[in-house]
Amino acid sequence: MNKKTITTVFLALAATLLTLRAAAQDISQVKLTVLFKHNSLKHALRTIEVMSPFKFVARAEDVDAVQDVSLEADSQPLDKILQQLLKGHNIQFKQVGKNIVLKKVEEKRTVSSIIVPASYTAPEKYTISGTIRAQKTGETIIGATIRAGSTVSSFFTATVSNEYGFYSLTLPRGAYHLEISTVGMATVAHDVRLDSNIVLDVPMTAAAADLQEVTVRATTTGRSLKSPQMGVERMTMAEIKNIPVIFGEKDVLKTIQLLPGIKSAGDGNAGFYVRGGGADQNLILLDEATVYNPSHLLGFFSTFNSDAIKNIVVYKGGMPAQYGGRLSSVVDVKMNEGNNQDYSASGGIGLIASRLNVEGPIQKDRSSFLISGRRTYADLFLRLSNDTTINRSRLYFYDLNAKMNFKLSGRDRLYLSGYFGRDVLSQDNLAGINWGNTTATARWNHVFNSRWFSNTSLIYSNYDFRITNKEAGNEFNIISQIKDWNLKEDVQWYAGSMHTVNIGFNAIHHTIRPGEITANKDAGINSLTFPRRYSLESAAYITDTWKATGQLSFTYGLRFSAFSILGKGDYYNIDPSGKILDTMHYGSGDVVKTYFNLEPRVAAAWQLNGSTSLKAAYVRNTQNLHLVSNSTTSSPTDRWVANTNIIRPEISDQVSLGYYKDLAEGKWELTVETYYKTMQHQIDYKNGANIYTNEPIETQLLFGKGRAYGIEWLLKKRAGRFTGWLSYTLSKTERKIDGINDGQWYNARQDRTHEVAIVGTYQLNKKWTLSADWVFYTGDAVTFPSGKYIVDGNVYFLYTKRNAYRMPSYHRLDLGATLQLKQRKKFSSELNFSLYNAYGRQNAYQITFRQGKDDPNKTEAVRLSLFSFIPSISYNFKF
Amino acid sequence: MRFACICFILISLAGCQKVINVNLNNTSTKYVIVGKITDQPGECQVYITRTKNFSEDNQFPGVSGATVTVENNGIVTSLPETGTGVYSTGSLTGKPGQTYALTVHIGNETFSSISTMPQPVNLDSIYVKTGALSNKKYVTVVYKDPPGIANYYHFIQYVNDHMEPTIFVSDDEFTDGRTVKSELNFSNDTNNSARDIKSGDSVRIEMICNDSAVYKYWYTLYNGATGASQSASPSNPVSNISGGVMGYFSAQTVQWKGIRVE
Structure with missing residues (x-):
């Protein structure tokens, strides 16, 4: 499939869909014939729901309070019907998309009196700003939509709250109707008269799940059609809660792999590939701190404990200018802040791990804390084994997340957060390895005024592994580490109703200790320190989002990055065969070399109508730290290597084009994105490279380039009892490296032509939620032998081309069910059942070749598969 | 590697092995030369075979008719064919510190290598x-x-x-x-x-x-x-014999x- 064909397919699709009618119906346009005689209001609303495309959102007590309504209407508009039905009950209604929101009005307030003619002669502008929070917990809400509509004209505008829940809207003087909406929360409406700058903090309450059977899920915040941001996927923990996963451990990193363009690295591997990039080309952030190894237990789990996580945003393309440092993607994970209203605890007991999360106010409304822990007990099962090799093994991991936040003043807020996780793998206390990440973040939000928001962060991040060997007479330890100190400043300037500007800088100091061996006197190994590497990675950026017209908006920005290699240390000149020509010594404080890069980021969105938009983006990314791995699986001992005088920054350029359409009044969303990406200075190992050598790493490496292109389709159902999505990716990714495959283009290992995921969740009734997902993808491109030969009596294999063969196709079905147990006022709990690989597909984890087991005169291929049918059960509680 | 070993145990705990059919391409054959000279008397031997396709059996008949010589300090010793594809001489015993050069002619192709015997x-x-x-x-x-x-x-x-x-x-x-x-x-x-x-x-x-x-x-x-x-990225080993063959030549103790x- 070449690029041209993909483009043609895309255009054909776009043409078909553009002709579909998609206007959302207005309640004044829908005519109904109804007859109610002394019915309850609930009955009347249900009847209308059945007859019309609309759903009602309301509080149960408001609706239940009205037990006697009568009305006869013959082909009347729905708005008229509702007016009559609700007359005298002090209930207002408002259409929001396909929802009709009912709201009890306080006796004293009458909204109509607020209407004041806006003055068009004096174009003074004022700003309304504030913070959006969940009322129950005090958690700030990221990405809530704030829509302001003039009460006298058709003018309206909208913005979204930033990652600290802050928003700012600058509007001409006048009267406005504000609607604040987000997933899982009831839409809040406010009427404001804007004749001075206003601070409006908005508390939100959980969506009314009140009209029981006709549960309405908030439909208002899908992806934004207007925003130029593309290639982005957002998920909250509520959305991933019911999707089945292995061993029943909810896992954000596993769930995002069900989205188009994000490919799993395979069974037992937490790594993932985004749009043809490598697993190390994803920037994974936890509260802004880089997580260098996001996997636990050899990749079966990710380091993100779902209890502590608030939301996750993945950028596959068009990254905003404040992010940089990796080629393929940004995965921005934010931790919960902790409930500042009330103490609460939640947790779970699963087959292989248990979790506990405690949070509460330190000082109500002003400060809060959160502590969340998780530990696995897989090693308990190992002890059941008869094999002493296995039952003497230890194998577990744990995670600890902690966070505190303080409201210092009305304008200042301080957040402290930390993560500590560790894996331990050891054998009979003789030999072992443990590894893990530590991160700490201190952030200070400051609101200068209603238009200027600033965040300053000081971030520490660390990854290390330690190998110990305690065998008598041969005792030694190996330590390897990568450690960062990072200072970040980001200023958001809401420069008017048309412009939002982000300006900022950051500077990271990296220390890499590739390996330090400490051996005792009699050990068969020498104490040795691989030279430490120091570097300073800094960047400054500016970006503006410009709403040029109601239909057209742009984001354009520039990121300027610099990477300085710092002494002390030795650097080398090396000839193509890997021979060291000369060695350059640098002292402490010397700058070995600085690489500068300009990274333009441009995006545009064109909203064709209320339900359709087109977007395009170009982004350049650079990467200065590289993970060199030559293994089919991720290993805790894979090495991070910084740029040197020989290893240059990796650079990628990506253009993407997207088509977005809301279907069936916003119940369904269709997203189609295509991309073409080139990658420079890609790194691979030489054939037969030695990874564990004290020689300069450059002697083992080869350099080349890459390209990737594809088309991604996502059809998502956001509302109703049944929700879920269908995703399909058609793509190609290749590498061209001098010294591999005679310098010809070849498939990258992660090149998978087709990739399909189907995910569905069905709310059967109040108690049961069922879910399923099915994935299919083309097998990885791999290197298999094409022949064999004999050396000293043993058969070895002859290889011809790199990655010229394919693993068998991968497919798998997972099933899940959640049973909501009896809810009491303060306590709720649920049982979660899951069945991983429900039809027991033997997917190939690895294919190896050997002399025949039964007939040594033959050679044979052996498939190793990891999992078939993994049932699991877990119990989760909250009080 | 200890670590790799533990991983292997884990994987084999959960894993399931099965012999399967994989459709592998055929490829043109190459010569395989394995040559050794040691510090033990009578152990200077060169074996010449060919590569085969994966699906064929594991019989690797020797290649006859090659001319094989070993040179040390200007003295060239010829290794006669003593069995099918086996070229050896009892008259050459290697010495530590000495460098030996192997030359093999098969048809009109020439393959050569040098190796130094360590202490x-x-x-x-x-x-x-x-x-x-x-x-x-x-x-x-x-x-x-x-x-x-x-x-x-x-x-x-x-x-x-x-x-x-x-x-x-x-x-x-x-x-x-x-x-x-x-x-x-x-x-x-x-x-x-x-x-x-x-x-x-x-x-x-x-x-x-x-x-x-x-x-x-x-x-x-x-x-x-x-x-x-x-x-x-499995790959062919790095041979010390030039000319595009599989195998190695070693002067060894x-x-x-x-x-x-x-």
């Missing part, structure tokens, strides 16, 4: 004990690595005169000057229990010292071409030690 390092002792990571018995070899110079080792294990197919090689990058105790552990995933060491077995270890190019050959063969490696397992 021998003494194999001090061997013993058998139960492995730290397993309940199987393994041999531990003990030797004192000479400090200050690069050394390369290759061990071949025979149990009741059956050669163990696992490649045991090491260098002294991290062990220079140390008394090294190295356990020759391997995983036997075949049905052939004769490979496992049991009480009463007679075990013999052959210790070979070779030069860096030959070590590189064995190291890359082990990592890339045994068909079983975890490498994301050899010594043996035997033991009966209690």
Whole structure:
């Protein structure tokens, strides 16, 4: 499939869909014939729901309070019907998309009196700003939509709250109707008269799940059609809660792999590939701190404990200018802040791990804390084994997340957060390895005024592994580490109703200790320190989002990055065969070399109508730290290597084009994105490279380039009892490296032509939620032998081309069910059942070749598969 | 690698192995030259075979009619064909420190290589004990690595005169000057229990010292071409013979030690 064909397919699709009618119906346009005689209001609303495309959102007590309504209407508009039905009950209604929101009005307030003619002669502008929070917990809400509509004209505008829940809207003087909406929360409406700058903090309450059977899920915040941001996927923990996963451990990193363009690295591997990039080309952030190894237990789990996580945003393309440092993607994970209203605890007991999360106010409304822990007990099962090799093994991991936040003043807020996780793998206390990440973040939000928001962060991040060997007479330890100190400043300037500007800088100091061996006197190994590497990675950026017209908006920005290699240390000149020509010594404080890069980021969105938009983006990314791995699986001992005088920054350029359409009044969303990406200075190992050598790493490496292109389709159902999505990716990714495959283009290992995921969740009734997902993808491109030969009596294999063969196709079905147990006022709990690989597909984890087991005169291929049918059960509680 | 070993145990716990059919392409054949000259009398031999397609049987007949010579200090010794594809001479005994050049003519193709025999390092002792990571018995070899110079080792294990197919090689990058105790552990995933060491077995270890190019050959063969490696990019070993053949040429020292397992 070449690029041209993909483009043609895309255009054909776009043409078909553009002709579909998609206007959302207005309640004044829908005519109904109804007859109610002394019915309850609930009955009347249900009847209308059945007859019309609309759903009602309301509080149960408001609706239940009205037990006697009568009305006869013959082909009347729905708005008229509702007016009559609700007359005298002090209930207002408002259409929001396909929802009709009912709201009890306080006796004293009458909204109509607020209407004041806006003055068009004096174009003074004022700003309304504030913070959006969940009322129950005090958690700030990221990405809530704030829509302001003039009460006298058709003018309206909208913005979204930033990652600290802050928003700012600058509007001409006048009267406005504000609607604040987000997933899982009831839409809040406010009427404001804007004749001075206003601070409006908005508390939100959980969506009314009140009209029981006709549960309405908030439909208002899908992806934004207007925003130029593309290639982005957002998920909250509520959305991933019911999707089945292995061993029943909810896992954000596993769930995002069900989205188009994000490919799993395979069974037992937490790594993932985004749009043809490598697993190390994803920037994974936890509260802004880089997580260098996001996997636990050899990749079966990710380091993100779902209890502590608030939301996750993945950028596959068009990254905003404040992010940089990796080629393929940004995965921005934010931790919960902790409930500042009330103490609460939640947790779970699963087959292989248990979790506990405690949070509460330190000082109500002003400060809060959160502590969340998780530990696995897989090693308990190992002890059941008869094999002493296995039952003497230890194998577990744990995670600890902690966070505190303080409201210092009305304008200042301080957040402290930390993560500590560790894996331990050891054998009979003789030999072992443990590894893990530590991160700490201190952030200070400051609101200068209603238009200027600033965040300053000081971030520490660390990854290390330690190998110990305690065998008598041969005792030694190996330590390897990568450690960062990072200072970040980001200023958001809401420069008017048309412009939002982000300006900022950051500077990271990296220390890499590739390996330090400490051996005792009699050990068969020498104490040795691989030279430490120091570097300073800094960047400054500016970006503006410009709403040029109601239909057209742009984001354009520039990121300027610099990477300085710092002494002390030795650097080398090396000839193509890997021979060291000369060695350059640098002292402490010397700058070995600085690489500068300009990274333009441009995006545009064109909203064709209320339900359709087109977007395009170009982004350049650079990467200065590289993970060199030559293994089919991720290993805790894979090495991070910084740029040197020989290893240059990796650079990628990506253009993407997207088509977005809301279907069936916003119940369904269709997203189609295509991309073409080139990658420079890609790194691979030489054939037969030695990874564990004290020689300069450059002697083992080869350099080349890459390209990737594809088309991604996502059809998502956001509302109703049944929700879920269908995703399909058609793509190609290749590498061209001098010294591999005679310098010809070849498939990258992660090149998978087709990739399909189907995910569905069905709310059967109040108690049961069922879910399923099915994935299919083309097998990885791999290197298999094409022949064999004999050396000293043993058969070895002859290889011809790199990655010229394919693993068998991968497919798998997972099933899940959640049973909501009896809810009491303060306590709720649920049982979660899951069945991983429900039809027991033997997917190939690895294919190896050997002399025949039964007939040594033959050679044979052996498939190793990891999992078939993994049932699991877990119990989760909250009080 | 200990770590790799534990991972392997984990994976095999959960995993399931099955012999499958994989459709592999055929490829043009190449010559395979394996040449050795040792410090033992009468051990200068060159074997020439060809590669085969994966689906063919494991019989590798020798290639006749080649001209094989070994040169040292200007003296060229010809190796006559003493069996099908076997070229050897009893008149050439290698000396440590000397460099040997192999030249092979087959038809109108010429292949050549040079190798320098290192000074021998003494194999001090061997013993058998139960492995730290397993309940199987393994041999531990003990030797004192000479400090200050690069050394390369290759061990071949025979149990009741059956050669163990696992490649045991090491260098002294991290062990220079140390008394090294190295356990020759391997995983036997075949049905052939004769490979496992049991009480009463007679075990013999052959210790070979070779030069860096030959070590590189064995190291890359082990990592890339045994068909079983975890490498994301299996590849042919780095040969020290020029001209586009598989195989190696080594001038090496050899010594043996035997033991009966209690």
